[in-house]
Amino acid sequence: MTSETKIAVVTGASSGIGAATARQLATAGYSVILGARRTDRIEALAAELGGAAHVLDVADTASVEAFCATVPDAIHVLVNNAGGAIGLEPLAQARDDDWLQMYQTNVMGLMRVTRALLPKLHAGKGHIVNITSIAGRETYPNGAGYCAVKHAARAVTETLRLELNGTPVRVTDIAPGMVETEFSEVRFFGDKERAAKVYDGLTPLTADDVADVVVFAVTRPWHVNLDEIVLKPVAQARATVAVRGVGL
Ligand code: NAP
Numbered sequence: 001m002t003s004e005t006k007i008a009v010v011t012g013a014s015s016g017i018g019a020a021t022a023r024q025l026a027t028a029g030y031s032v033i034l035g036a037r038r039t040d041r042i043e044a045l046a047a048e049l050g051g052a053a054h055v056l057d058v059a060d061t062a063s064v065e066a067f068c069a070t071v072p073d074a075i076h077v078l079v080n081n082a083g084g085a086i087g088l089e090p091l092a093q094a095r096d097d098d099w100l101q102m103y104q105t106n107v108m109g110l111m112r113v114t115r116a117l118l119p120k121l122h123a124g125k126g127h128i129v130n131i132t133s134i135a136g137r138e139t140y141p142n143g144a145g146y147c148a149v150k151h152a153a154r155a156v157t158e159t160l161r162l163e164l165n166g167t168p169v170r171v172t173d174i175a176p177g178m179v180e181t182e183f184s185e186v187r188f189f190g191d192k193e194r195a196a197k198v199y200d201g202l203t204p205l206t207a208d209d210v211a212d213v214v215v216f217a218v219t220r221p222w223h224v225n226l227d228e229i230v231l232k233p234v235a236q237a238r239a240t241v242a243v244r245g246v247g248l
Helices: 016-027 039-049 061-069 096-123 144-163 183-187 192-197 207-218
Strands: 007-011 031-036 052-055 077-080 127-131 170-176 228-231 236-238
Touching (some): 016 077, 031 039, 052 061, 077 096, 096 144, 127 207
Parallel strands (some): 127 170, 170 228
C-alpha cells in the first residue's frame, strides 16, 4: 500500500454483498478493511485481498469503537452493509427479539459505525455508502419489521447528506431488490429449502451486481454525488411483484 492508496471499510464483509463489495473494491485498487462477527471468513478474505480484518458486531457499541480504533486516521469509503431481515410474519405475530435485532444491526449499527468513523471520513474526503433496500421505499405484508428498519436507514442516510452538506463527504443510498445471498437463509432461521424458494423460477441479482454499483458510485468524479440507486432483477417490479417461470 502506498500513501496514495485509498482505504475502504466494509461492514458485514463475511458473506453476500459485503464480501463481493470488498473483492471489487480491492480489484479497483482500494485497500480494504473488513468487519463482521464471523472472523474466520473475513480473515480468509482479507488475506486473499491483501487487506485487514477485525471482529465487528455492529449491535455492540464497544465492539464498534474497538473496530474503528483499528482504522487509519483518514479513510475514503465506508460501506455500511451489515444487516438483514429476521422473520417474515404478520405484525400480530411479531417477536420482540427479531425486531430488536433488526433495529440493532440495520439502524443502530449504521449509526454507530458512521458516528465513529465520521472524523476519519472528513479527513479522507470520504464517501459513505449505505446498503438499504427496496424495503426502505415500499412495504409488503409480513415485512413490517424489515420495512421499518430499512425506511429508517433511508431516513438516516438522507439526514446525513443534509448534515454533511458543505463538507466534501459524499453520501449514497443503494437500494437493491432481490439478491441471492445468505439473506433469506438468515431471515428464515437457517431453513435452506424455504430460502431457495424465494429465488425459484427467476434470475435474482447477485452480490456482484450490487458490488458493481457500489464501485461505480464511489469512482465518480469527486463533485458528483449519486444520492440514491435502486436496482432490481428484470423479473421483479416491486418487492412482492415478480414473474416466475418465463425465462427472466
Ligand atoms: P448476508 O449474506 O446474510 O450478509 C449479511 C452480512 O451482515 C454478513 O456479512 C453478516 O456477518 C453481517 N452482519 C449481520 N449482523 C451483523 C452484526 N451484528 N455485526 C456485524 N455484521 C453483521 O446478506 P446480504 O444480502 O449480503 O445483506 C447485506 C445487506 O444488504 C443487508 O443490509 C441487507 O439488508 C441488504 N439487502 C439485501 C437484499 C437481498 O435480497 N439479499 C436486498 C436488499 C438489501 P456476520 O454474520 O459474520 O456478522
